[in-house]
Amino acid sequence: MQRLLLLLLILAVLLTPGCRDKKQPGQSKQQNSSWDPLDVFMVHHIRNFHRLHIGVEPYNDLIVEYDGERVLVQFSESMTEQTDGQIHEVFNFPETGQQMEREEYLVFLMKLHAYLTLNPVKRIGENN
Amino acid sequence: MNLIAIFLYSMWHIFLPGESTPILIALRAIGTARKSVLKIGIGLAISNGFIMILCLCLGVFIPKNLEQYVTALDIITRLLVVLIFFTVSIYILIQLKQYNYEKDSKAALAKKSFFEKHSLKSGLLIGLIPSPADMGFMLIGSMLPPKKLWPAVAVIWLGVIVSFTLLSYLIGFVPMEMLKEKYNKYIKWLHILTLICLVSIGIWLCYMLCKDYSYYF
Helix, strand or coil: CHHHHHHHHHHHHHHHHHHCCCCCCCCCCCCCCCCCCCCCHHHHHHHHCCCCCEECCCCCCEEEEECCCCEEEEECHHHHHHCCCHHHHHHCCCCCCEEECHHHHHHHHHHHHHHHHHCCCCCCCCCC | CHHHHHHHHHHHHCCCCCCCHHHHHHHHHCCCCHHHHHHHHHHHHHHHHHHHHHHHHHHHHCCCCCHHHHHHHHHHHHHHHHHHHHHHHHHHHHHHHHCCCCCCCHHHHHCCCHHHHCHHHHHHHHHCCCCHHHHHHHHHHHHCCHHHHHHHHHHHHHHHHHHHHHHHHHHCCCCHHHHHHHCHHHHHHHHHHHHHHHHHHHHHHHHHHHHHCHHHC
């Protein structure tokens, strides 16, 4: 029994790297379109726990668009109002939104999460 | 009002994926002594807060060029969390192998496990892994007004201390010693269930890490 469990544990550790998305033939690193900016760990956490609406549609608090290479991030007007414009100052964003690389986007999400942890009341967006 | 909300958020935060709470529960479930679980919880709370303040100080006092290291730090810390989950799983597996469930367990009960011998140290060590929130504090710390920032961070630390200590104190009330004596045969299955839960969380965390950074592959 113990040996079987140990084997399962080793298998689990070995198989987890296989969970990553497979790259299509001819697809470069920059053109990996299977990566979805709305399907990352921090987005799920911010949506479910901090109750911030994140999505492509314009009624979301944080509008995220992805063209396969770069991510466009924009705070909604209501979000700007709720934070008295502070959110644009903190993130140094123009109101038209900010284009960023995928790596920058993940770092941005970390910053956003920290901001929401420190400012939990003002950001509640129930605009949809 | 804002500080109360921050306090409540930080208390709730310890139940979220990637936190060390399942480790605490698992350790109690496999029969780690009540006092040791409490010590691990206190250790976790202290070092968690320490690393949070350290990250914040880094962000406030040397904010330049930190961003370039954050991605690597995020990958390393998330891998460390996965490693902790798998290490505790292996520890449970070893216990499963060593522990004789069919016979009288008094001798096994008297024997102190690794986490009982080094409870505070284990808690302090596990809590030293910075969370994504800590790295976020490091990045936006310098952008926020200090008058608001420091009280908020102090309240977050207080929330983490209260919740970890309370949780480890409360799970100590689960009468594992009595269960071990009375239902010794079934304890083995509780250990196996705990092991499966920990491994599942570890695999899920690893999967999310691979998915987040899948564009690297």
